[in-house]
Amino acid sequence: MPFTVARDHVKRGELARRSGCNLETIRYYEGIKLMPEPARTESGHRLYSIVDQRRLRFILRSRELGFSIDEIRSLLSMVDSGAYTCGEIHALTQEHLKSVTKKISDLKKLQRTLKTISNDCGAGDEPDCPIVETLIAD
Amino acid sequence: MPFTVARDHVKRGELARRSGCNLETIRYYEGIKLMPEPARTESGHRLYSIVDQRRLRFILRSRELGFSIDEIRSLLSMVDSGAYTCGEIHALTQEHLKSVTKKISDLKKLQRTLKTISNDCGAGDEPDCPIVETLIAD
DNA sequence: TGTAAGGTCTGTAGGGACTACAGGATCAAG
DNA sequence: CTTGATCCTGTAGTCCCTACAGACCTTACA
16 A cells, blocks of 8 residues: 555544544644644645544643643643643642632622612613613713 | 813823723724714814713623623613613623523533542642543543 | 923734635545 | 545634834923
């Protein structure tokens, strides 16, 4: 099989399909150096190895957990170098958890406020709405 | 008092100070037509009337309640035209409340996941971290 | 009256995290 | 051999601001 591409190498479209990642996002991650420059076919098409595929999965899972790109960069560089400890990873996770918790409490406050002003409103046909009064007030 | 600017007209900087809004944001809101083009001094400096000041307050309060720019545009156009009912405003608020509630529940799910994987981790000096295992897994 | 500091003007770039498109090359199937 | 899908590159757009540069205007004080 001359010039046959190894079975475990896939092109961008296939990687997108397998990972559920948007096609363009893969190239974007390469641009910001989150993903490495992959191998290429002779004609220039990208070829992703199993390792590349694992790395993208790592990134996508981290994003699902709400880590920012910079946080993922940290996670990856720790894991890449192999020089990480449980403690470091745990710290990063706790930091992130704290910001998630903060966001939740902010949104809950918002929710309470919205419920309150919403309850004041009869939702009828009258043109004087207490919600508007709240927004308009001096 | 020839050419004296009315006391209730203020320039951009003063409006920013009074409202707590960022100076540039005011111009931005003008650009996206959330704020009207204000009067100008002869030399071209913006002059905001009381009405303008109220409108900006309305916008800022709506933003504090998490309404998007488009939602604020809707609120404003209803209030501007005077042709709104309690019911319409209430509906918009409920819609927004729903999206806030959704965000909270999404974040809570995230929080639970992060707590779980974080708890599995001893946070010690070991190089094998269960959090990383989670991210790395096939 | 001169001048220096500070406010305002315009247009434009940057951020974060993508997403989408145009215009061309390449590939796979019939 | 042709068609249609996929791939390439570069670039622009999204959302909601924020910040800067370089010029002009205003105000306070000497």
